[in-house]
Amino acid sequence: MPKILAIDDNQDNLISISALLGKLIPDCTVITSDSGAAGIRKAEAEQPDTILLDIKMPEMDGFEVCRRLKSNEKAKHIPVVMLTGIKTDVESRIKGLELGADSFLSKPIDEVELAVHVKVMLRIKTAEDLLRKKKDLLEDTVHERTKALRESEETYRQLFATVSDAIMIFDAETREFLDVNEAALKMYGYSKEEFLSLKHTDVTSEEESDKSIKQLLSGELTRIPLRYHKKKDGTVFPIEISSGKIKLRDKDLLCWIIRDITERKRAEEELKKAHENLEERTIELYNELQERKKAEERLNASEKKSLTWLEYSPVCTKIVDLDFNLQYMSAAGMNGLNIDDITEFYGKPYPLDFYPKPFKNLMRMNLKKVKETGAIIEQEGSVNDIDLTFRTFSTSFMNYKFTCNI
Secondary structure (H helix, E strand, O other), X not given: OOEEEEEOOXXXXXXXXXXXXXXXXXXXXXXXXXXXXXXXXXXXXXXXXXXXXXXXXXXXXXXXXXXXHHOOOOOOOOOEEEEXXXXXXXXXXHHHHHHOXXXXXXXXXXXXXXXXXXXXXXXXXXXXXXXXXXXXXXXXXXXXXXXXXXXXXXXXXXXXXXXXXXXXXXXXXXXXXXXXXXXXXXXXXXXXXXXXXXXXXXXXXXXXXXXXXXXHHHOOOOEXXXXXXXXXXXXXXXXXXXXXXXXXXXXEEEEEEEEEOHHHHHHHHHHHHHHHHHHHHHHHHHHHHXXXXXXXXXXXXHHHHHHXXXXXXXXXXXXXXXXXEEEEEOHHHHHHOOOOOHHHHOOOEOOOOOOOHHHHHHHHHHHHHHHHHOOOEEEEEEEEOOOOXXXXXXXXXXXXXXXXXX
């Protein structure tokens, strides 16, 4: 609902105008004020859509009221229609327009003319309100975007300054550095001023080809897994590069994130060396196993021959362990002692229980001596066989699993 403020020191005029507006624009609200100062206060407080302002008023005339309204931030956007008593008063009209008045009406007021002027002012106010809202919205949007941009720029600056990897930005055409971060200064050993006086080619130990630069600019290449750069002191070190393209004022820039991979390369070399050593050791172990297998085959063959010889030898052969428990007796020994099943004596102390005590004592003593000295000892004596028949033997003791030949 439109709101109209009428300012006039004559109450009859205010009543007439209110009545006319109520008749011509039924949906409007009319606010009145009988002085210029009060009218300005109501304009600020009520924010009317149009002001009808009489020129001739005591204390503060319409021109001064108009000037103050148009210089007031809260009221300057409200259209002002000035009411003059002289239709042909050109000077008043010019003065009013210069002060910011939007239109003029002459008294006595014509109803049709009043309605037309007020409706035009209302449309102007509506349009200006819409423009002002759009302007405010645009300013808010610009403000928010500017704020977001500044926050983003600050975030970028903090990230650029504090990230542990070196970052360098250079002109893709001239190869001149435009910016580097603190990590780059520490990595390469230059001051900021020194670094920005260099070109990309000053820190590389191998020139980047035009082809690779074009690939980086096109996005075909975004990562270079291995390059060698050099520090201020001449030290050459391996790096890994992640690259991105930046467009700035029609210039193509390259942003490189540099990571020193010296420790990684050292670890890779050590791992490679360890793999080589492992391969060599594996081959050595394989050859050792093959030799051991051959030795075992030879040993098995020899053992097989030895067992065959023992089994069919006419000489009685006995084998005892280090505790002098019987482990083996040849067939000749079994026949000599008239034993049918020797296995029942395996694991039992030797000499056997049915041997005469003097012979057993001497044999135990000789077994201990052979174990301690490794000497070969001969012993002769008579023993009983399992049937207690006396038999005379000549025994040799040797430290080969304590084999006794009788």
